[in-house]
Amino acid sequence: MSIKNTAAEKTTVTRDTILLEEKTGNIYESLVAISKRANQISTETKEELTQKLQEFATSTDNLEEIFENREQIEISKHYEKMPKPTAVATQELLEDKIYMRKPEDK
Numbered sequence: 001m002s003i004k005n006t007a008a009e010k011t012t013v014t015r016d017t018i019l020l021e022e023k024t025g026n027i028y029e030s031l032v033a034i035s036k037r038a039n040q041i042s043t044e045t046k047e048e049l050t051q052k053l054q055e056f057a058t059s060t061d062n063l064e065e066i067f068e069n070r071e072q073i074e075i076s077k078h079y080e081k082m083p084k085p086t087a088v089a090t091q092e093l094l095e096d097k098i099y100m101r102k103p104e105d106k
Contacts, residue, residue, distance in 0.1 A: 008083040008091040015090065023093055024100065030093060033100050037089035049079050 020034075021027040056072045092098050 041085040
């Protein structure tokens with residue numbers, strides 16, 4: 001699932017813990033699943049941002065180049081406005097889009 005096409009909130013929202021618990025049968029398992037998925041999303045987003053910003057990387061910095069990098073600033077602002085990885089992961093859990101496998105269950 002793409003983080004760009006998600007219905008996750010961009011602000012803090014109070015969640016009903018009963019809904020989260022219903023997904024796995026245990027609130028703590030739900031939180032672990034959300035945190036692991038949020039880490040995956042965060043890593044993917046960071047790699048994507050790094051690749052985009054490397055296009056602007058220079059070995060020397062001077063004052064003129066700093067003012068000319070408006071595109072770099074716009075890319076950074078876009079990523080700042082995106083929903084946080086935990087919000088996306090929580091939304092994915094609530095929409096049953098996270099696949100969870102327990103090692104003890106075979």
